[in-house]
């Protein structure tokens with residue numbers, strides 16, 4: 001048995017040819033950040049998600065940071081976000097001079113709880129960053145309504161949610177700004193990379209300036225920016241990966257359904273449920289151990305890892321419990337704490353075969369003595 005990682009890039013000859021073509025052309029980047037491959041990737045990505053604009057950057061973290069600069073976040077402005085997410089979501093807020101305020105999640109979906117958002121809004125609140133965790137969309141109608149009531153921006157962290165849908169609409173065209181990541185393990189990859197989508201012309205124009213030193217034209221910055229250019233080589237890989245994405249998601253969905261059918265009789269586990277009005281992108285297949293067996297998670301992880309299964313706990317340390325971020329404000333985080341102690345993700349990426357799914361489930365059952 002070869003080790004089955006929890007996620008793995010799926011790259012082939014077409015990506016290799018696309019890279020070779022860029023290298024042969026000698027046009028590896030553009031001083032504006034928008035070379036021909038980048039522009040093609042942006043157009044195709046915008047059209048895929050159903051947004052007016054897409055702005056390519058060199059990481060998801062850069063995309064989040066640029067988005068917060070684009071909404072003119074001021075020093076001390078609060079941004080509401082979950083603690084149950086990857087560090088970069090909070091990091092971008094601090095980089096932009098803001099204050100992350102950690103909000104609890106729903107235990108059914110692991111995404112930010114709209115009622116908790118409402119409870120934690122204050123004069124200082126400027127934006128909300130819902131995170132479509134594991135590839136499942138947040139409750140966007142409720143979140144957009146709250147944002148409208150209070151004049152807040154919504155920046156969706158869709159780093160794990162390429163191809164996910166909410167009420168028949170792809171994630172990427174709902175909030176004011178949506179940020180995707182193309183890091184190696186994500187549903188589609190360029191190695192490192194990111195994309196911001198928006199329907200707002202002004203925000204798109206600002207993002208393009210921020211991506212290239214705040215310049216409105218060469219050597220004429222009108223705001224603070226950065227070098228967030230995506231190189232042409234990466235855009236060329238992205239164009240191929242985007243074309244293959246629906247096939248990737250399809251395979252992930254099939255593996256997830258298969259896994260759920262095999263694990264449904266394991267009483268010790270709570271399986272992931274997809275609300276009817278959402279389409280999951282299945283970045284991770286995440287189960288939760290029932291309260292009475294939650295303390296066995298470490299043993300289960302170890303057992304699966306020893307059996308060549310790359311099961312992992314995302315996120316066993318919520319951000320507010322890390323040394324650097326513990327000083328920031330928060331609402332109640334009971335569900336976050338509970339989830340962080342009891343979740344576990346199993347491999348379902350497109351290179352996982354039906355046999356692998358059967359093997360993984362047989363080991364989970366063996367652990368619980370079935």
Ligand SMILES: *Cc1c(COP(=O)(O)O)cnc(C)c1O
Pocket residue numbers: 059060061062085086088089131157159160180181182183192193194
């Ligand atoms: C991966 C990820 C990011 C960061 O993306 P990078 O491209 O690695 O910078 C941000 N948020 C979430 C939820 C992620 O999973």
